[in-house]
Amino acid sequence: xxxxxxxxxxxxxxxxxxxxxxxxxxxxxxxxxxxxxxxxxxxxxxxxxxxxxxxxxxxxxxxxxxxxxxxxxxxxxxxxx
Numbered sequence: 016x017x018x019x020x021x022x023x024x025x026x027x028x029x030x031x032x033x034x035x036x037x038x039x040x041x042x043x044x045x046x047x048x049x050x051x052x053x054x055x056x057x058x059x060x061x062x063x064x065x066x067x068x069x070x071x072x073x074x075x076x077x078x079x080x081x082x083x084x085x086x087x088x089x090x091x092x093x094x095x096x
Contacts, residue, residue, distance in 0.1 A: 016069040035067055044069055065069050
């Protein structure tokens, strides 16, 4: 999920609404595709990442599935190519 203001600033094409199962239950969100995401200062990159437009930001599996990653509980997310 990305905030609507980010989608606007990136001039993303906004698609149809979908019903998405979120932690608090089903919500209706608009869809889009982020052409490219790259983590600054690294070679870690993903292209054509599907996303939903919401009022908050969530780095989801549509991005993370492109990489090996681990989580140090409550501290940090470690992403590797």
